[in-house]
Amino acid sequence: MKPRVPVRDIPPERKALYYAGMAAGAIGLLLFVSNFFVIASGFDDPFAMRDRSGGIVARAFGGIVLMWIGGGMMNVAARGLAGSGLKLDPEQARRDLEPWSRMGGGVVADALDEIPAARRFVDDPSDRAVEVVRIRCPQCRALNEESDQFCGQCGGRL
Ligand SMILES: [Zn+2]
Numbered sequence: 790m791k792p793r794v795p796v797r798d799i800p801p802e803r804k805a806l807y808y809a810g811m812a813a814g815a816i817g818l819l820l821f822v823s824n825f826f827v828i829a830s831g832f833d834d835p836f837a838m839r840d841r842s843g844g845i846v847a848r849a850f851g852g853i854v855l856m857w858i859g860g861g862m863m864n865v866a867a868r869g870l871a872g873s874g875l876k877l878d879p880e881q882a883r884r885d886l887e888p889w890s891r892m893g894g895g896v897v898a899d900a901l902d903e904i905p906a907a908r909r910f911v912d913d914p915s916d917r918a919v920e921v922v923r924i925r926c927p928q929c930r931a932l933n934e935e936s937d938q939f940c941g942q943c944g945g946r947l
């Protein structure tokens with residue numbers, strides 16, 4: 790078991806990517822919405838409208854693509870490369886998803902409950918410190934369970 794680096798927060802580079810994605814999405818939305826104003830302004834001038842139609846298609850398409858890319862960037866930033874499935878690395882996915890699961894208030898953990906294999910990424914029992922109390926036999930120095938009354942090695946009273 791590798792020592793686990795606790796992830797308290799989403800790394801700054803992922804936060805930057807998230808906001809960049811948000812900005813790209815916002816620009817895409819503005820680009821897309823701007824068409825309605827172009828179309829509205831063209832109603833009184835059908836000839837000018839015809840000249841603009843190419844620009845409208847480019848704007849609508851560019852807007853949709855920008856929104857799509859922006860959404861993708863936000864998704865990757867929030868879940869991490871491995872967490873969003875772009876990179877197949879279960880160990881990293883767990884670390885990437887950790888701040889995200891915390892943000893979701895356990896919603897992700899609840900959903901993963903359905904899949905036993907995936908559950909291990911969220912709640913790995915090996916991560917928890919297991920405290921085992923053992924008793925050393927005063928006669929032979931063998932280690933015994935806390936609940937034992939007699940030594941398993943020599944049979945002496947503990
Ligand atoms: Zn003993």
